[in-house]
Amino acid sequence: MFTEQDKVQIASQGISEEKIKQQIQHFIDGFPFLNVIRAATIGDGIVRVDEEQLPTYTRRYDEVAGDYTLMKFVPASGAATRMFKSLFAALDGKTDKSVEQFFARIKDFAFYDDLKAAMAAKDQDIETAEPTTVLRFLLTEEGLNYGNLPKGLLKFHQYPDGPRTPVEEHLVEGAAYANSNGLVRLHFTVSPEHRDRFEQLIIEEKPDFEAWLGVAYDVTFSEQKKSTDTISVDLNNEPFRNADGDPGSLLFRPAGHGALIENLNDIDSEIVFIKNIDNVVPDDIKEDTVTYKKVLAMILIDAQQQLFRLQELLEADEVSDGYVAEADEFLQMTLFTNHPEAYDTYTKEEKIAYLKGKLDRPIRVCGMVKNVGEPGGGPFWAMNPDGSSSLQIVESAQFDMDNADQKAIFDTATHFNPVDLVCGLKNRHGKQYDLPRYRDMKTGFITQKSKDGKDLKAQELPGLWNGAMADWNTIFVEVPLITFNPVKTVNDLLREEHQ
Incomplete structure (x- = not known):
């Protein structure tokens, strides 16, 4: 064989x-x-x-x-592609009510200002551009590339001091209940191609959240192990x-979130909270x-x-x-x-x-x-x-x-x-x-x-x-x-x- x-x-x-x-x-x-x-x-x-x-x-x-x-364990490797399924279809000319709602309320999204700036940098006005142009700048490398990023790195919520990603929301949540004597430990499982961006986000934002919430964060990352792939x-x-x-070489594929039991097994903690990356408010x-x-x-x-x-x-x-x-x-x-x-x-x-x-x-x-x-x-x-x-x-x-x-x-x-x-x-x-x-x-x-x-x-x-x-x-x-x-x-x- x-x-x-x-x-x-x-x-x-x-x-x-x-x-x-x-x-x-x-x-x-x-x-x-x-x-x-x-x-x-x-x-x-x-x-x-x-x-x-x-x-x-x-x-x-x-x-x-x-x-x-204590530890908060957050599976965060999933791409946001399915999140934008209807918008990708609209790029191919197949529009529906969800696309109409998206454009009717586009200013209510926390990523609106980033999208507007990305378009302006290439002499595109978000107010007058064709819908497909706006979608290209949102979903592809031409702009924000949201269609290819993991959910954890997208701007989800708007605040007076600026938008927050799900990763940042998990930092805030973690401080509230995964806090042992001021130390808050979080672990994100991420895809290898996006790990650098996750790590950079933590480097940039951690000091501000520590100062605001009066805690110290220990944030770690891991990737799904090759040994858990299935033929x-x-x-x-x-x-x-x-x-x-x-x-021809054999094809191995990632084996779903069940593979993360190996990542969880590597966590040295008595009590671990598990919650998906996108379930934040x-x-x-x-x-x-x-x-x-x-x-x-x-x-x-x-x-x-x-x-x-x-x-x-x-x-x-x-x-x-x-x-x-x-x-x-x-x-x-x-x-x-x-x-x-x-x-x-x-x-x-x-x-x-x-x-x-x-x-x-x-x-x-x-x-x-x-x-x-x-x-x-x-x-x-x-x-x-x-x-x-x-x-x-x-x-x-x-x-x-x-x-x-x-x-x-x-x-x-x-x-x-x-x-x-x-x-x-x-x-x-x-x-x-x-x-x-x-x-x-x-x-x-x-x-x-x-x-x-x-x-x-x-x-x-x-x-x-x-x-x-x-x-x-x-x-x-x-x-x-x-x-x-x-x-x-x-x-x-x-x-x-x-x-």
């Missing part, structure tokens, strides 16, 4: 031949659908925090935050080859976001203290029946993990071993907003390979939609995953968990693409907050919709929340 040249190329990717063959087998066999039991709802897998309890949670978090190493195949499941020789409505981030973190800390205590009790030479029962109840009632059917037949020693294994895992607390029809994953109860059942964030592609019962479960989902996670990455001895060990590798995705005019199949690793965290202890908490304000299209920036 592989030539000597192939083997050299595979080695340079940092991938074993065994792993490549496993990926090809996934193309042949496909990935199984997840066995979803029911939707998680309020009172059945999703915790609702009473409003009057919010101040208590935030106060307690503020009191203990300094005892932990592509043709429609016959044979390795796809580039048109650069005879027989201006300062005047940040309060709810900050409040609920602290609430999620405090719920994690409370659960972690309990599970650390129970692990210690289960490690004793003599473990009482009462401690086994307490650990059993905690696992089911707080960590929402139900036992395999055979659990009642286990000996006491077998129950202790099972409980210890379930408690000694990474933990995450995930915010869930009410379902408003957004595409993406949602909170469900699902079966695990060991016969237990637990909470999972499940994408629509993981459902067997041809199965009427499974489709009915999908349709009953009341909540949606806005990528709002707080994670505990270390065990009770302060040692980092090896996060890739807790993936369910059977939850990947296969997609169809094309290259050089030829069809191919590509493979994505289990999603970062889906299959990559399938074997984590998981708690779902309802958060208000106001905390979810992603920018999927350029006109989302015209919504009240972003103005």
Whole structure:
């Protein structure tokens, strides 16, 4: 299957031949659908925090935050190309209402002044120029090149002292809740071609934000590792080859955000907040976001203290029946993990071993907003390979939609995953968990693409907050919709929340 040249190329990717063959087998066999039991709802897998309890949670978090190493982890490598899909179409003469809205309110965008200046520098007046000229200056290298930049570097919000990018908004947010004794640590995963621009932005802006907010920032970056790329195949499941020789080199492709579990695994921090780059709002409505981030973190800390205590009790030479029962109840009632059917037949020693294994895992607390029809994953109860059942964030592609019962479960989902996670990455001895060990590798995705005019199949690793965290202890908490304000299209920036 592989030539000597192939083997050299595979080695340079940092991938074993065994792993490549496993990926090809996934193309042949496909990935199984997840066995979803029911939707998680309020009172059945999703915790609702009473409003009057919010101040208590935030106060307690503020009191203990300094005892932990904190980090805000922001996936930021995605290009903004899809954000401007309708405007690219307009460049080809295909206009629609969204394009009309864009031009009707063009002065309301935070990047308007930059666009106007870029055009003026080349003797173009934004007020009188043809619409296609304006779009060229916005989207291409002729001007701002926004169509090829990552979202993190675009001007999102306007302030009296000037516009801010999402990166800068994350700096402000991070100071509010990822602040441990005045140190705010942020980590952005970026694409290699834009890393210099991210780093330069931080160099230029960090001193002003530190002076304004009275904090010190430690900002780091990483890129998706070549070793996480997956091989592509043709429609016959044979390795796809580039048109650069005879027989041609193998085609490897980035394997989606699930590859970032390796980047997360490199983070040395006890508590990590995960949030997408484009889900940021201006300062005047940040309060709810900050409040609920602290609430999620405090719920994690409370659960972690309990599970650390129970692990210690289960490690004793003599473990009482009462401690086994307490650990059993905690696992089911707080960590929402139900036992395999055979659990009642286990000996006491077998129950202790099972409980210890379930408690000694990474933990995450995930915010869930009410379902408003957004595409993406949602909170469900699902079966695990060991016969237990637990909470999972499940994408629509993981459902067997041809199965009427499974489709009915999908349709009953009341909540949606806005990528709002707080994670505990270390065990009770302060040692980092090896996060890739807790993936369910059977939850990947296969997609169809094309290259050089030829069809191919590509493979994505289990999603970062889906299959990559399938074997984590998981708690779902309802958060208000106001905390979810992603920018999927350029006109989302015209919504009240972003103005």
